[in-house]
Structure formats: structure tokens, C-alpha cells
Amino acid sequence: MKKKNLVSRRSTLKGLTMAGAFAFLKPGLASSVEASEDKMGCGDMVGNSEVRKTIFNKVAQTPLVDTHEHLVEEKLRVNPGKGDLDDWTLLLKQYFDSEVSSAGMGQKDYDKFFSADYDPIRKWQILKPYWRFVKNTGYGRAVRITFKRLYDVDDLNDITIAKIQNSYEKTRKKGFYKYILKDICNIHSCQVNSLSSLITESAQPELLMQDLSILDMILSPGSEKLSKPAGIKVKNLSDWHKVIDWWFGRYARYAVAIKSQHAYYRDIDYERVSQQEAEGAFRKTISKQQVTAQEKKLLEDHIFWYAVDKASANNLPVKLHTGYYAGHNYMTLARVVKNPASAAQLCKLGPDKKFVFMHICYPYYEQIITVAKHFSNAYIDMCWAWIINPVAAKDFLKKYIVAAPANKVLTFGGDYLCVEPVIGHAAIARMGISLALSELVEDGFITLSDAMELIDPIMHENAKTIFNIEQKQKVVMKGGWA
Ligand SMILES: [Zn+2]
Numbered sequence: 451m452k453k454k455n456l457v458s459r460r461s462t463l464k465g466l467t468m469a470g471a472f473a474f475l476k477p478g479l480a481s482s483v484e485a486s487e488d489k490m491g492c493g494d495m496v497g498n499s500e501v502r503k504t505i506f507n508k509v510a511q512t513p514l515v516d517t518h519e520h521l522v523e524e525k526l527r528v529n530p531g532k533g534d535l536d537d538w539t540l541l542l543k544q545y546f547d548s549e550v551s552s553a554g555m556g557q558k559d560y561d562k563f564f565s566a567d568y569d570p571i572r573k574w575q576i577l578k579p580y581w582r583f584v585k586n587t588g589y590g591r592a593v594r595i596t597f598k599r600l601y602d603v604d605d606l607n608d609i610t611i612a613k614i615q616n617s618y619e620k621t622r623k624k625g626f627y628k629y630i631l632k633d634i635c636n637i638h639s640c641q642v643n644s645l646s647s648l649i650t651e652s653a654q655p656e657l658l659m660q661d662l663s664i665l666d667m668i669l670s671p672g673s674e675k676l677s678k679p680a681g682i683k684v685k686n687l688s689d690w691h692k693v694i695d696w697w698f699g700r701y702a703r704y705a706v707a708i709k710s711q712h713a714y715y716r717d718i719d720y721e722r723v724s725q726q727e728a729e730g731a732f733r734k735t736i737s738k739q740q741v742t743a744q745e746k747k748l749l750e751d752h753i754f755w756y757a758v759d760k761a762s763a764n765n766l767p768v769k770l771h772t773g774y775y776a777g778h779n780y781m782t783l784a785r786v787v788k789n790p791a792s793a794a795q796l797c798k799l800g801p802d803k804k805f806v807f808m809h810i811c812y813p814y815y816e817q818i819i820t821v822a823k824h825f826s827n828a829y830i831d832m833c834w835a836w837i838i839n840p841v842a843a844k845d846f847l848k849k850y851i852v853a854a855p856a857n858k859v860l861t862f863g864g865d866y867l868c869v870e871p872v873i874g875h876a877a878i879a880r881m882g883i884s885l886a887l888s889e890l891v892e893d894g895f896i897t898l899s900d901a902m903e904l905i906d907p908i909m910h911e912n913a914k915t916i917f918n919i920e921q922k923q924k925v926v927m928k929g930g931w932a
Pocket of ligand 1: 518643
């Protein structure tokens with residue numbers, strides 16, 4: 451064990467109280483030093499070994515690069531549009547809403563619960579029958595930790611609901627993104643995949659860095675949404691190439707990556723298809739003629755690789771959704787199971803491309819580890835995974851570390867539209883990272899020194915290297931979105 455690689459206990463604790471160090475563990479512990487040592491559960495979970503204290507402290511104070519969010523611009527939260535949902539239930543509107551639907555909340559209650567017009571305090575009565583069944587899932591925990599850290603509320607109940615609503619209103623004001631992401635979460639920067647446009651010209655571009663979405667390039671050939679800004683009239687596939695070229699020409703220098711969640715629609719088994727092979731399907735599509743499933747696939751495969759080639763020419767990694775689907779009552783698991791094999795095939799077909807497979811391909815994370823182990827151009831991103839299944843995410847990280855190169859794993863992305871629950875998600879991630887490393891040390895697979903050496907790379911340094919973050923930040927800071 452090299453001594454210089456060991457961060458001494460004294461230095462890890464420097465500038466950090468024990469309460470601060472353990473605050474991410476459990477709602478209710480943020481303000482109590484004693485709490486981290488009493489029987490509230492934290493002590494049992496963390497243990498009192500030097501190994502755990504050393505690792506947990508270092509992880510608590512290490513910044514995270516957040517490689518995946520869908521955050522809307524802050525101004526849209528501060529000044530919501532007429533009819534936009536703007537009460538405490540907004541924090542539950544993504545992910546947790548699916549859990550509660552899966553638990554049995556019917557559509558009528560769902561609509562009322564997330565209505566902009568229904569009394570925010572009375573909404574609790576709709577959720578109440580389900581709450582105890584969903585509050586311990588990753589989605590539930592993320593929200594609860596957020597309520598604790600942000601609003602100082604331990605749990606949802608008849609009494610606390612008014613305080614939650616009141617605190618929600620008080621928090622949502624100019625500057626709250628920076629307060630939450632930087633001051634509370636210690637996040638270096640986020641990577642936003644806009645769901646309303648291909649890319650957002652953010653007002654805070656160094657904090658909310660951007661992916662360039664290629665989804666509509668593939669899904670909506672000929673669409674005016676893309677061709678109009680480019681000023682190109684699309685008559686054939688070459689014109690569509692020009693439209694794609696325009697988007698890359700305009701935004702590649704600002705973007706950190708390209709992103710596609712096309713895996714919600716089909717498998718990611720894209721084959722190399724020539725322009726000639728795809729031309730017929732393209733013309734049929736833009737003239738609204740019926741295309742066969744085979745023609746559709748040819749066209750999508752062609753456009754996918756066209757965009758991926760553009761990305762690699764611009765030194766942009768390719769982020770692909772893999773694994774589990776957000777939402778409820780529609781997932782085709784028989785298709786999701788194919789993702790790891792298709793991911794391996796992509797790496798083979800594009801050896802000069804950097805593929806980032808998102809969400810650990812949950813639940814097929816063991817399979818996706820083999821892809822990162824085998825292919826030098828495969829990277830795995832744990833974004834979203836800590837709240838899909840926190841225990842599986844920890845298991846993934848332990849297995850990844852002892853199986854595949856640690857410079858190709860990314861450990862955090864909140865995957866939220868709303869900024870507030872990033873707090874809970876980041877807390878669960880820090881806890882999971884700490885536990886994964888501690889358990890590997892305790893089981894004798896790695897030393898404490900090895901574990902300490904991994905923390906900076908997996909939490910922020912890998913992301914900075916893979917996405918060229920510091921250089922990209924300089925570009926947006928220098929010229930804005932010129
Ligand atoms: Zn996402």
C-alpha cells in the first residue's frame with residue numbers, strides 16, 4: 451500500500467464536519483453530529499471502521515460531474531407559463547409518478563394530483579394511501595431526501611404538507627439552480643439533454659452544458675423543426691444530410707456529446723446502410739407514403755450512422771439510452787434485453803467512435819460490463835441508475851471496478867427535468883459509491899489506497915476527459931452562443 455495514495459483522515463476531515471460528511475446518508479441527519487453515531491440506522495449502515503469513515507468522507511467532499519439531466523431553463527421555473535404545474539407535486543411528476551401509478555393510483559386521481567388547478571394541500575390526500583408503499587424505492591427516497599435537505603421536512607404527512615408547499619414556493623426563485631447544483635450538491639457541471647429542442651442555448655452554459663440530440667434527425671426525416679432553422683428545403687436524402695450538417699456546424703463546438711433515446715422505439719441494432727439503399731425509403735417518408743418496417747429500419751440505420759460519423763468528426767461522444775424505460779405499462783422487455791449485444795455490435799462497427807451506454811442498461815448491467823471490458827470505445831454511464839434501483843447500482847459499480855477499466859465509467863446523472871430532486875439522487879449516488887468502494891475493501895478485493903485513488907476519476911475526472919469539459923466551458927464562456 452503506497453502511503454502517498456492514502457488520504458489521511460485528518461486531511462479528509464479538513465473543512466468538513468462529520469455532520470456534513472454523513473448528511474447525504476439519510477433524511478434527518480443533516481444537522482446532527484450525534485445522529486451519525488447513534489442508532490438511527492446510519493451508524494449500522496456506515497459502520498465505524500476507519501475504512502468506511504475515510505471513504506465516506508472523501509466521497510462526501512468530492513465534486514460530481516453530472517453527465518445527464520433534462521433540466522429546463524431556470525427562467526421557466528421562476529416564471530412558469532399559464533396552466534403550468536407549479537406546486538410541490540411537480541417534484542414528483544417525473545419517475546415517482548410512474549411508481550405511484552404502478553402501485554395502483556388510477557388515471558383520474560393521477561390527473562387531479564398533477565393538476566395545476568387543484569389545491570396543493572388537498573393533493574396529499576390523493577397520495578396518502580400509496581405513500582408507505584412507494585416511499586422506500588429509489589424514486590421515493592430521492593424525493594424524501596430532497597424534502598429533508600431543502601425544506602427540512604422528514605416525511606410527508608397531514609402536518610408537514612403545508613410546510614413543503616410553502617418551502618417549494620420560497621425556494622423557486624432566481625439563482626436557485628446554482629444554489630442547488632453547486633452549493634448543496636457540489637456538482638461541477640451538468641450535461642443537459644433538452645426534451646423540447648435539439649439543444650438549448652442555455653443562459654448558464656458553463657453549468658448547464660448541452661448535448662446535441664440526434665433523435666429527431668432519425669425519427670422525423672424531413673421535419674421542418676430541423677430544416678427551417680437551417681434554411682434548407684428538403685427534397686431528398688442529400689438535403690437531409692445538409693440539414694444534419696447545419697446542426698453540427700452550428701452547435702458541435704458547444705455540445706459535449708450527441709444523444710439519442712431511440713432505444714425507446716426499437717433496438718439499437720443499427721447497421722451500416724448506404725445512401726442509395728436508404729434513398730427510396732426517405733422519399734416515400736417525406737411524401738407521406740407507407741414504408742415497410744424493413745424500409746423504415748434501413749432509413750433509420752443510415753441516418754444514425756450519418757449523425758454518428760458527424761459526431762466523431764467533431765470529437766463528440768455518442769450517448770445512447772440503453773435498458774429500462776421511464777413511464778409505466780408499456781415496456782417491451784423482450785427488446786430491451788437485446789441492448790447489450792447490439793451495443794457490442796455498434797462498438798465493432800464504429801471502432802473510431804466513443805459510445806456511452808447510459809443507465810447501466812438496467813437490468814442487464816452484468817452484460818453491459820462485458821461490453822466495456824471488451825471494447826476500448828465503450829463507456830458506461832450510471833445516470834438514472836441510482837434511483838431505478840439503488841442496490842443494483844451499487845452492485846454494478848462493485849462489479850464494474852473489478853472487471854473493466856475504471857477510466858470508462860461515469861457515476862452520476864440525475865436525469866431530471868426539475869432541479870430539486872437532483873439533491874436526493876446525488877445523495878443516494880454518493881452513498882452508493884461510498885458503500886461499493888467500502889465493501890470491495892472489506893471483502894479484500896482492493897485496498898483502501900486503491901479505493902481512494904478511484905474516487906476522483908469515477909466522480910468527475912473521467913467525465914472531464916471523455917467530454918472535454920474544460921475546453922467546452924471555455925468556448926461557451928468566451929463567445930456565448932454566437
Ligand atoms: Zn434521460
